[in-house]
Amino acid sequence: MTAIELKLGDITKFNGDAIVNAANESLMGGGGVDGAIHYAAGPELNNECARLNGCRTGEAKITAAYRLPAKYIIHTVGPVWHAQPSDAKKLKSCYVNSLRLAIQNDCKTVAFPSISTGAYGYPVSAAARIAITTIQNYPSNLIATIICYDRKTFQAYQAILNR
Numbered sequence: 001m002t003a004i005e006l007k008l009g010d011i012t013k014f015n016g017d018a019i020v021n022a023a024n025e026s027l028m029g030g031g032g033v034d035g036a037i038h039y040a041a042g043p044e045l046n047n048e049c050a051r052l053n054g055c056r057t058g059e060a061k062i063t064a065a066y067r068l069p070a071k072y073i074i075h076t077v078g079p080v081w082h083a084q085p086s087d088a089k090k091l092k093s094c095y096v097n098s099l100r101l102a103i104q105n106d107c108k109t110v111a112f113p114s115i116s117t118g119a120y121g122y123p124v125s126a127a128a129r130i131a132i133t134t135i136q137n138y139p140s141n142l143i144a145t146i147i148c149y150d151r152k153t154f155q156a157y158q159a160i161l162n163r
């Protein structure tokens with residue numbers, strides 16, 4: 001079991017061990033939460049990301065967090081929603097691989113955004129169910145905070161958490 005907290009807010013402000021970025025396969029930044037994280041971390045982040053050779057969908061890579069309050073950024077690439085069974089499998093992998101990297105790096109606290117539910121179009125309730133069940137069922141002493149940026153997303157996660 002991994003403990004879950006749900007918050008409404010900006011993940012770049014998270015003052016814990018690691019934040020997870022919903023990146024793209026290039027790892028070179030983009031819009032949404034990825035853009036916000038790269039902007040707040042500063043240009044040194046791009047220099048480190050440029051050396052990582054990208055990241056496949058469902059996988060995760062870790063960097064320093066530079067100007068952010070967190071220690072690490074775990075970059076994972078969610079699936080683009082295609083309404084296929086493989087979407088859920090890939091989204092689940094994002095959470096599993098991110099949690100594994102957090103533990104390998106001695107993190108005690110990690111924050112996740114709502115991976116894939118912005119530009120990548122994954123329906124929020126379906127994504128929330130995968131996020132919450134995958135995190136809860138992962139064996140660790142971590143505290144995972146899911147940080148939603150808007151109230152609608154927050155409410156979708158809250159509904160699943162309160163089932």
Ligand code: AR6
Nearest residue numbers: 010011022024030031032033034036116117118119120149
């Ligand atoms: N803190 C927390 N959540 C945020 C923040 C923030 N500062 N900003 C946005 N969100 P998205 P994706 C929420 O589109 O769907 C990028 O261009 C947002 O409201 O950021 O995985 C990448 O480079 C939404 O609920 O990620 C990729 O190309 C959630 O984060 C692509 O978008 C995810 O939305 C990835 O798309």
